Amino acid sequence: MSKILTERDTAPTFKKLYETEENRALIAVAFWGQGASEALGLNQGIKSKILCNLESGCTNPEEIRKLIQYGHTVRTNKILHSKIYITGESAIIGSSNASSNGLCLNKTESESWLETNILLEDEASVEHAKNRFIELWDNENTNTITMESLRESEEKWKLRRKNTPLPLNSEIPDLFEDFNQNEEIFSNVYISIYDTDISEEAKRYSKHLIKDIKTRTKEEPTESKKGSPFWTYQIENLKENELLIDINIKNGRRPKKANYLKVILSEQEIPKENQKISITMKIDYLQPIENGRCYKLTKEQSKELIEASKTIFYEEEKEKIPLREVILKMEKTR
Structure with a gap:
């Protein structure tokens, strides 16, 4: 079964699945903004694997620090542009970054991007999504996030905001x-x-x-x-x-x-x-x-x-x- 999700539906749908199935999530989403971890339910204590693009300057380093503090394993890939959210036997794939615009966080619909994502729940599709996540996780450009890389990303984030x-x-x-x-x-x-x-x-x-x-x-x-x-x-x-x-x-x-x-x-x-x-x-x-x-x-x-x-x-x-x-x-x- 599959279902189309909008920018407003995506975070609540994932959060409900994540909390219900109590399974570790696999998330490969390039850009993260303030409040995304809470909106997705990632502050609930279930340890997950998360891949982001920290080097671009489009990801808020403070949000990544929070994810690490919540106990998740977080890596970065400088050429990542994927948007894959997997939990249990469900996957959401589409255009939404984990940002205020992508997930319509604390905004009206006219202030957010118009996004389209698809919820996949059939076994074959979810398995394909998991395999793709593993490929990205093990990619040659994927690296562990260090204190130094977080400090460097702070400066890029500040400049990018301009x-x-x-x-x-x-x-x-x-x-x-x-x-x-x-x-x-x-x-x-x-x-x-x-x-x-x-x-x-x-x-x-x-x-x-x-x-x-x-x-x-x-x-x-x-x-x-x-x-x-x-x-x-x-x-x-x-x-x-x-x-x-x-x-x-x-x-x-x-x-x-x-x-x-x-x-x-x-x-x-x-x-x-x-x-x-x-x-x-x-x-x-x-x-x-x-x-x-x-x-x-x-x-x-x-x-x-x-x-x-x-x-x-x-x-x-x-x-x-x-x-x-x-x-x-x-x-x-x-």
Whole structure:
């Protein structure tokens, strides 16, 4: 017997089979995202074999760490693109990765990929799927996951997020509207505003750090016509993974729009200098929650936010300002 499954059906169907049959699962699925292990029931204590593609930068290393902590044997294959879920005498094969888009996790249907998978329960088909899994598991490109490979994948994951496409739904959500409904979502978003350049020592040392980042990740983001995607800051108290709305007012500049950045290396001390720098990477939009909604400011929103940020900067000499503080300032001046 076979049955067609959608992106919404796949995880619940597998989880029910996995928990009912209490058999070790065999899973060869390339890309994994946050929450997939729980959605598939892999946190239930039944030890399984799982094959992923960690090297690509499309798999969240934290999810792989969780799978290992749950007691599963996890390997990686750098050219894996399969989507095979096997448990007991059932197999699901199709297009769904174990990701929020592929399994429609915490999303509406319009925000996920439209997937098609097939549930197989006849003995011959399931046996073929198991044999295919064994071939992939024993493939020459399949390797054990080490602490070093997890660390390397962290950097690739961070860089890959820069090029993640905007949400699949046609409309970009309104940042200010969502802020008013739940401001906690934006607790890691700050305005970075400055009117002076970084020091020459900072410029020289940042080149060394950026070169090291590129070497470790073995993947360099595409450079735009405006130069490197990596930007250096001497603003105090920046933390890794914080999101920044950058406002440059050096030399009396009057920016019409803000840039979006993510802190990837924070407060690195320059040797023999009493200075620290942070490295950020330019991103296309703000995504405060991983796999959550993505935001871009409209021209009018940018203009209003820039003016409020400048007021706070000149009044309080703050270079790092929580988004909440700026929005409250905007509301007072309307």
